[in-house]
Amino acid sequence: MTSLLSTLREVTPDRPNRAVQGLRDHTLTVTLVKQSDAEIRAIVRNGEAKEYRVIINDAGALCSCPDAFYRGPCKHVAAVCIAQLQQHQAHGTLIHLMHDNGVVLCGEASPRRFWLRWTWNALNWSDVCPTCVYRWTHPAVTA
Ligand SMILES: [Zn+2]
Numbered sequence: 640m641t642s643l644l645s646t647l648r649e650v651t652p653d654r655p656n657r658a659v660q661g662l663r664d665h666t667l668t669v670t671l672v673k674q675s676d677a678e679i680r681a682i683v684r685n686g687e688a689k690e691y692r693v694i695i696n697d698a699g700a701l702c703s704c705p706d707a708f709y710r711g712p713c714k715h716v717a718a719v720c721i722a723q724l725q726q727h728q729a730h731g732t733l734i735h736l737m738h739d740n741g742v743v744l745c746g747e748a749s750p751r752r753f754w755l756r757w758t759w760n761a762l763n764w765s766d767v768c769p770t771c772v773y774r775w776t777h778p779a780v781t782a
């Protein structure tokens with residue numbers, strides 16, 4: 640299973656945010672070329688009409704942009720991961736992380752799929768709710 644979340648974790652913290660922003664205002668568009676359990680291939684276009692090829696598989700994430708070459712996983716890789724996760728979200732097929740008391744980490748009231756007593760393995764699943772994972776790995780400073 641291709642690991643979107645662990646790939647996302649390797650991306651520099653500001654890059655997923657830029658990717659989310661880019662997907663929202665359509666300065667970044669993701670076109671899937673191939674998707675299987677083992678590998679995702681996609682073309683990412685940015686505002687300047689540049690095109691980058693992204694491949695994510697068990698060996699890691701590759702992008703054809705200079706940023707990825709010099710500095711590792713780039714915002715294009717993040718964009719592909721996030722677009723995939725948003726698709727799961729749109730279809731209600733994301734797995735949410737649930738506490739023993741029935742509270743879902745991201746606040747989803749009636750999750751169709753959830754996971755009680757999840758393990759670190761959650762980071763290796765491709766369809767776990769990214770908001771739940773974020774809350775879990777970045778516990779809020781309680782006011
Ligand atoms: Zn890139």
Ligand SMILES: [Zn+2]
Nearest residue numbers: 735745768771
């Ligand atoms: Zn969630």
